[in-house]
Each structure stands twice: as C-alpha cells, then as structure tokens.
Amino acid sequence: MPDTLAALRAVVGPPHAWLAAAGDAVDGVAPRFVAAPGSAEEVASTLRLADEAGLTVVPRGAGTKLAWGAPPTRADIVVSTRRLDAVLEHAAGDLVVRAQAGVPLEALQAQLAPASQWLALDPPEPGASLGGVVATAASGPRRQRYGTARDLLIGVSVVLADGTLAKAGGKVVKNVAGYDLCKLFTGSFGTLGVIVETTFRLHPRPVGRCLVVADLDTSRALGEAVRSLLQTALVPSALELLATTESGAAGRLAVLFEGVPAGAVAQAQSAERLLARHGRSRIVQEPSLDAEWRVMTEAIGDGGVRLKLSGIVGRVPEMIDAVRAVARQHDLRFRIAGQAGLGVLGARLESPDEAVLSEVVPELRRRLGPRAHVVIRHAPPRVKRAVDVWGDPGDALPLMTRVKQRFDPHGTLSPGRFVGGL
C-alpha cells in the first residue's frame, strides 16, 4: 500500500494523492486512494500505474452522480479530475468551446456568457463537471430543443485503461472522419476510459423567454395536451411536467419558449390557447418566470428511491399512472418530473419503510413492459443489492461486453457500475 501511494505521489505530485477518507466512498464502496492529476498526461500515467499494479480506478468529477448506477464491485483508486479545470479555447465565431473535463458546467456557462453563448445543457445536479455530465449523459429540460451531451459533444480526449491517451472527433461540428467515439463514451459511466477533455458545440444565448403553465386534471388530459402541443409547429425549449402526491390525480405542465422576445411571446400565446382546451393555462412572464420555472425543475430531492423512466412519448400518461399506482399500493410519497415531450421522466418515491422500496422497481418494470426503461439513480444500498439497477439491456449485452473487454481487458475502470455488471 505505501508503494502505491508513493507511486501515485510520484506521478501527480505529493499534495495531490492521499489515502481515501469516509467521504470518498463511491456509492457505499470505500476506495483506498484518491489521486488528483493536473494534466491529461498525469491521468494517463496514473492509469498506467493502476493497470500495472492490477488496481481498479473510478473517475470522479464533482462527485454529484457517484451514487448513480450500481456500486462498483471494487474501487481502489478514485481519480479526481478536479484539477483539470481549464477552459482551453472558446472560438466564439465558430460556436465551439474546448475545455478540460474537470471544469464545472456552471463555470463554463459563466465564461461563455459575455459572448452571449452557452452550452445547451441544463442538468439539475448543481456543481457537476463537464466530464461527469458526459460520462453519465446527464440532461435537463432543454434537451427538448437542443438534445443532450450526446448531440452537443463534438470532440473528446480520453485516457484508456492502459494509459493510452486517445482523441476522437475534433473541433468542427461537421465531421464524419472515423468512428464516432464521442457517442460511445457519452453515458459510459467511466467504464471505458477517463474523459479528460471535451469539445462542445455552442448555441447563442436566447434573448427573451416566456413560460406557459397549465394544470391538468388527469394524466390522460396531460397526455393529450402534450400530444396536441407536439403536433403544432411550435418549438418549445422545454416541455416539463410535474406530478406529486399532493397534486392527486392532476399534473402540471410548463412550456418554456425562448428566442426573439416577440417570438417567444407569440408562441406562448398560441400554446396557452391550445392548453386551455385541456386544462387551466396561464402565461408567466418576467419577473415571476424564474420562480415558477424553479418549482418545476428543481432537483428532485433526496431520500427514497430516485428513478429515471423513459418510454415513447405517447406512454407518458401510462408512466405517470404506473408510478402513482405503485405509490398508492405501497403507501409511498412520490414526485415525478421531467421531459414530457420526450418521454424521459425522473421519479422519486419515498417511504419510512425501506424494505418496501425494493418492491417499487420490479413492480414498475412489470407494469411498463420491456419497451420502457426504469433505471435506478439513487437508492439505499439494500435496494440496490436487491434489484437490478439498470434493467435488462436486451440482446445487445454480449456486444456491449465485448466492447468493454476490448477497451478495458483487465476490468480496471469502474467495474460493476454499469449495465449487466460491466
């Protein structure tokens, strides 16, 4: 053990490697060391060291999503990207930015703001790093219009399990040279490599916004409202829903329009009239907009079981009803929020009786069937032990396993965190 620490310190510098403490646990699994390399080359050397020593590595950005996924089967070294915090290049004229993986998303947005540009990602987890957002494919309401990290990442540098530093993509949006490894690494949960540098395409910051909020009495009405909205030529930046134990059978929709101020207002008026046919709708302008928006999109809260549900848009009412039914059945409090226009929802269910929580996910999966996905984000350890966190990936698992084996033959990187125990 002292050898390893010394070796780590030799690579990253003495102050930047230490013995792990309680707070460094990865979803309940205690690592032995933490190292914070200061450059891509140091990350590479760290991984080479780990590989040769037969140790496992879990990458960590800001640690906001370490509890997502399954707990790693082993976590010897936590490699922190905290010190990779430089925004390397902002080509405003090209709407492209290149930044190291440890840069917090919020810090990046602040740097881009003076040029009236932004990275069109708005995941709710505060403090997240760019690398973490990419590795977990975290997303937020704006994905309705702009897509996710998968659609915005145009270049990436990754350190592979054996310490090789490899790049994919480039600095230009239009690029089909070679395999699109940017997509492969997005959402790979640190199991294929450690992301050290990211290049994103940017968008102009919208100038004006207008919000429409509608309260619907049933999930069916909500589904019809969403459907009729999607059939128009309106282009919302976000189409969020919220349903809680308190709201009973009802749910709320918030439709955000951004762009040229006159355009945003015109669209909002159209949407408001449309939604009035399904429920009670109203337009919200500044200065109340922020507050109302926050209510809809704030982080889903702590405790209980936090899930991600995804299904085809038409099944959103069914998904809401399934959560409601399970909650009622087991006397749970629930909160459902997410992208109603895309069929991607977050749900949190809590109960004083933890044992009951282990019933929730299998029950939901049974109700929703194989073509919808129920994935556990956060849950108490016993729940994660009792239930398959990710769900059945279908017949692609052997192929995914082969991909993992090629990129990480020794199982160095985040073993066990991902689908199928990868």
Next chain:
Amino acid sequence: MAPAFDAHHPPDPHLIDDCVHCGFCLPACPTYLLWGEEMDSPRGRIHLMKQGHEGAPLSAVFARHFDLCLGCLGCVTACPSGVRYGQLLEATRQQVERRHPRSLADRGFRWALFSVLPYPGRLRWARAALRACARLGLLALARSRGLARLLPARASALLALLPEPRRPEPLATSVPAAGPERHRVALLSGCVQQAFFSHVNAATARVLAAEGCAVAVPARQGCCGALSLHAGREAEAQALARRLIEAFEAQEYDAVVVNSAGCGSAMKDYGRLLGDDPEYAARSARFAAKVRDLAEWLVEIGPRAPRRPLPISVAYHDACHLSHGQGIRRQPRELLGAIPELELREVSEAEICCGSAGIFNLVEPQAGRELGDRKAAHLLASGAQAIISANPGCLLQVRAGLERAVGSLPLFHLAEILDASIRGRPVPVSPSRATRV
C-alpha cells in the same frame, strides 16, 4: 466471342463519358424499381456500353439487359448531367438487333409482330378477324382464366392486350377548318391508331378543324417506323421513315400533327435517323422540324373554339415518349385545365412508364404486367372517374392492368375529351355505359 460493337453507329463514347455515375437515374427507371439491380438501371446499362467499348463481348447477358430496357427515357429527365441516353440506347439496340443471335422462338415472335404492326392494311385485316372472333364469342373464351394460363406467356400477354374491336369510324382525306382558316396541317393516321382507334383520329381531325386548322390526311401513309426504331431495327425504320416523308412532302403544311406519343417522338428524330443518307438528310430534318404533338400544337396556336363544361374528374397519364421523350407535360394539362368544371387529378409515380414501351409488354410479358399493375393501382388510387392518355399503346396497357385490378375506368385519348368539350357532348364515365377502348 465478337466484341460488343462494330463500326456502324456504336454508342458514342463521348456521350457515355457524360455519365458521372451519380445514380440519380435509378429511381426514375422502371426496371430498377421492379428488380433493384444495377445492370437493369440506366447507370448500369451505360456501364455495360462502356464495357462493350473496352472489348467485352456481345454476350447473351449483355443483350438481355438491353432487351429489358423499356426505352422510356425517364432517366433522361432525371439526369443532372444531361446524358443523352435515348441516343445511346438506340445505337446499342441496333447493334444488338444486327449482331446478336436470337432464339428461333424469339425471332419468330418478333418477325410476326413486325409483319403486322407497321402495316396499316394488315392491321385492318387483323381488326376484321378480331371482330369476327368477338362476334363468335371466341375472344371471351380465350380470355377466360383457365385458357389464358395454358398459353405461353407472350401469347397470353398479346391476348390480354388486344383492343376491343369496334366498328371503324371513317376519316376523310381532308377536313376544312371551321370558320376562318388559321393553319394548314397534315395529320398522321398511324397504324394501330387508325386500325383500332379510328374514333380518336376522327376526334383529332374535328378538334383541329374547330381550332381553325385545315386538316389533310395524306393518302397512302405508312407506318412512321417508331416501333422499329425503338426496337433497334434500324434499316426497317429508315425505310419506313423515307416512305412517310415522301407521303407528306406532296403538299406544304404548317405542321405535321401527331396524336400518338411514340410516333411523334420518332418523327422528330428523323433528322438523325436519316442523317447519313445524302438524299434524305436535309429533307428529313425539314420534315422533323414540322412535327408537332397534338397538345403541343393546340397550345402553340392558342385556343379559339369555346369549351363547354365537362363535370368529371380525370387523371392524366403521361406517355413516356411525350413527357420524357418530347418534354411535353404542361400542354396536355393546360388544355385539360381549360375545360370548365373538369377536375384534373395528379397520379403518384406519374414519371414511371406504364410498361407498354413499344412492344416491351409483348416481348417481356412478366415485367410488362408488373408495371401495368403498378400503374393501374396508382390510377385507381387517384380517385378519378376517367383516365386520359395520348398514346394508343398506353391505353391498351393501362386497360389490361385495370382489368386485372378488378377495377375499371373509362379510358380516353386527350383528343376525345377536347372533342367532347368543343362539341358540347357528354363524356360517359359511369362504368356500365363506358365507351370501351
């Protein structure tokens, strides 16, 4: 085996080079739509020609893929580089016809077809025979399901495509203009047209007359040679062309009006067909410059006769040799659009050939049938009450396809519709009283 091309009019390598292999012609090609194979696409056929120039032999495979080309020229319309596929095909076809040995059965069948089709007199005998058979109920018997299946494919196709024999309508040798004479035109009476669609010729003459044209129908017209030309029977086509030019040279006309798309297309090409002939080169070019399709001519001179309403919905079927071959699409639609209360429906896949393509549906019955069925389905789907076409071959092919689709729609030539509108006669569109073509 001998190389594919000899020195007599091989497909021009310069024209072949115009092809950049982009593939835009593929979705326009009926055989590519049917089979999805490169060698039965224009791009693939051009490639075969190129192979021929590089020394590949005129093999059975080579010849087959050219036999399978409909010659519809849909690819010419689609090609962004302006490749003159029509010329390349004709050149290749005549090489194949001259130099590729066909089977006895194949030769026999083609001989039989070309012994009758280009001869108006013989066609009239055939018409009389058909009428007799019809009266004796033999035609219906032969067409009944069981018997048709017993016949070889080509014979059965021929049977399905036979026109309904009806009493011929006489056509005068000259028809004066109604009212002040604006133009003097000659009318091609055609072969199949005058034998089996004489009522179309009569209608054509009436329409022209109504529009102020004095119409002359030169006696002793023969065949224009289109079928022969498009089948690669070059010498035969040239002989027929010479005869036709002679027949029309007797007088001066402002135009030679043609109501059959295939014929008009071939006649406009006479300058090239007889370009090698010192005696006919200039004459054929002069003649060709006067050829006009009926729709083209009527729009060119402008309408004069008032149109009476025809409250029917029609679908206009573009004959390939009119739309692709002569670029005439707008004029027929303009003429139909000018008829009050007439509703014109567009048809899906309008650019794709109905499968008639000269004698294609006779020598390639399977493919002809598939294309005919496809076209019939689209025509029925348009919901129109009647189909208008400008080509006798198309009319026969489409009728056969509609019959197989167990649907039935009245079919008319454009001239008949215009005639009805000008004369204020109704057009029978109800199936039970339909004028069968």
Next chain:
Amino acid sequence: MARQLAAIVGQGGVVADLEARRTYESDALVRHRAIPGLVVLPETLEQVRAIVTLCHQRGVPFVARGAGTGLSAGALPVEDGVLIVLSRMRRILDVDVENQRVVVEPGVTNLAVTHAVGGQGYYYAPDPSSQVVCTVGGNVAENSGGAHCLKYGFTTHHVLGLEVVLPDGSLVHLGGEALDTPGYDLVGAFVGSEGTLGIATKITLRILRRPERVETLLASFESTDAAGEAVSAVIGAGIVPAAVEMMDALSIQATEAAVHPGYPAGAGAILIVELDGPAAEVAAQFEEVERLCRAVGCREIRIARDDVERALLWKGRRSAFAAMARVSPNYYVQDGVIPRTALPRVLRRIAELAAAAGLRVANVFHAGDGNLHPLVLYDAGEGETERAEELAGRILEICLEHGGSITGEHGVGADKKAAMPKMFLAADLHAMNLLRCAFDPAGLCNPGKLFPTPRLCGERPGPGRPHPLEQAGLGSVF
C-alpha cells in the same frame, strides 16, 4: 458459394455473370473500382443473416451496398468478396407520426421517408442532395448530412434504434423506441461506421414537424470574403439559420450555364440563407439577416416569395456539382471541413494552390458549418489527372492545418483512409480499432475501409503483448 447463396435468396437474387458483376465495381466515386466475386440481393432479415453467417463461416469478406451513390468508395467491393446489395429491402415498416417515429428497411430512399409522412405535415430532416436515390442504410453508414444540418444535425441525430446483423451473423437490437436505452450508445457508434461494424436491417428514424414558416434569401457579394463576413455577422447576432450555402464566382457561372437559376451575373459570391421555425421568430430574424447582409455591403438581395421561387434558388445550388460537367471535361469533388472563421484564409490558400497547379477550383459549400466542397476542374485528356488529385489532397491538408476535418459528409471509405493518420494519431486510431474488433474480430465486414492498413484484432491488443503475427513481421498492432 454461388450455389449456397442461391439456396438462400433464390437464383434471381445472385448475380454471377461477369458483365453484370462489373456494373457493381464502384459507387459514385468511379476512380476506385473492384469487381466483386459475387453479388447477392437479399429481401429479408433472415436472408441477410444467412448470407453473413455463410461468409463468416467461410472467411469470405463482404461489403454492403445501398444505391451506390456514395462519394468515398465506401461501397467499393472487395475483389473476390461478396457484395450484399440492400436495394430490395425497401419497405417502410411502421409510420407513427404521433410519436414521431418511422421504421424502415435499409433500402428505402431518404426522400421516401419524407414522402411517407409529408401528407401529415412532417418530414425527415437530413437531406443530402442525392436524397431521391440514396438509401437510409447508406445514410446510416456514412452519417449523411445535407444543406440543413447546421440547424438540424445529421443522420446520427435522427436515428433512435437499429436492428443490426453483426459480422458473425448474429442479430442485435440497439437503441429502441424509447430514448436513453441503458447501456453504451452503440447506435451512436454504429452510425457513421461506414459499413464496417455490421449491416443495419431495420432503422428507427425520428421525424420532425414541418416548421411554421420558411424564408429564403439570396444575397450576392463582391467576394467570398464579403460573403463570409456576412455569415459571421449573422452567427454573431445569435441567429442559427436552417441553412447557409455559399457559391463562388466560378461555380455561379457554371451553374447558370447548366441550369439557369437566374443567379446575379458577375457576382463574386452568393449566399443562400434559409431560416425556418415559428413565424414570429423567423420574421424577426429574417429582417435582421437582410439588414446584416446589406450592412456588410451586398450588391443584391432576392427573397423567395413562394415555394416555387425557393425551389429555383436552391436548384442551382443542388445542381452545382453536375453543372461543373458543362465547364470542364472532368472534375474532382473534395469534401473537407474547417472552422468557419478560417474560411477567408483557407479560400485564399486554395486559390494560391490552384494557381500554382495551373488548375481552376470552384467552391461550393455549407458556409454555416465550414464544410467545403472544392471542385477541382481538370482535363483528363490533357493529362491533368494526377495534378488534380494532388491538389485535392493538398486542400485536405490545409483543412487539417486549420483544425478541421478530412471529411464533413462523404466519409473516409477507401478514398481517404490514407489521410486518416494525418488527422489522428496512432493512439486515436488504436481506440477506433478497439471498437471495430469488438464488432468484427474476424475483419470480414467491409475490410479495407476507414483504416490505412489492415489492423489485426489481437487477443490482447495494446502494448506489452506482441501478437504472433506481429512477431512474425506479418502485421502490426496499433
């Protein structure tokens, strides 16, 4: 082998005659040719699986082909290998407008997808110029773009799920109808893999609602520099047009001669700018675009008043490549990408190089995203072919010098595989090879494409464990 294939697809599905096989020897890039050993045209998934399994068992390399309209020799056959043509798998299997999804077989043409949903006010966004003939399977392989990808992205942004026959004949389902399928984004890895990872047999596509309003203008400028300035101004104003196309003087001339779209005579450059979206937004932004163009000093602005005029504006741009055939006996279409802000510098460099080589280069490109299509004009009859190829290669190098890419749309295929090491380091290509080996360890699926030299899939790739073949000097591991 021919007999066994005929047993799978029937006699009519196998092409064995030499003349017929030769018609498949290239895609739209005719300078690369290879005659396939056999051509087979399956009609069902089961047939595709059986064919691939057979090839895998016999160790026979195979290449998949759609309509053969690619411009990078991606469908170039392997000599003596099998060419699997997907043109007969052309059914549209499911149209679900409400959930904005369409499922198609790979042989369906790009435009056919839009036609299937057009009646209901939807369309399929990626619109390569060859969309009337190119197939969705080919689009997936090449990650095809089109004029509107500045705003709408390319094929990879519109593929939700794939059914894939892997190179060993096994079947997998990637992605699906729901978003965010757990697991690696293998759909994203497969799209753009140029047919080297398997054959897609069902493709789930995302369709979009047609925008409320479309406005298109054509602006002519004294020079490409000025036009470029206008583009920068528009982007700088926070406007993301649906499309921004630029044509230089030579391409304007050629296009005018060929198709007569009525482009302004004597213009140094023209821009076609198209905005689409909600009416109020488009109206406001369009006014701004017009203002910015005038501020930069454009000579003339024409605004399309209806769809017919819009089609005419675009007609010239879409026919630009073919139009070159009218001003030059031969031309070489290059495809490279540069950061948009580097446009003036790069165009100047291209002009310098062209002058030095004694050749003309016409420039047509997607000005919005920096994707250039320099058209190198030459006369093969005058022996200029080699010089033209060299110039085209140098242009690619310039793109790389400015931080761009060797291909924005056409793909690497066989044509640009030698240029891959100029853009990527050995380590980068190694990472790509890891992916390929996971899908195709036997190296039978469209081999000879993408990577410069044959790469082995050693049991334990990476440094430290020399592969026996490497030790024998017969191969190298990257």
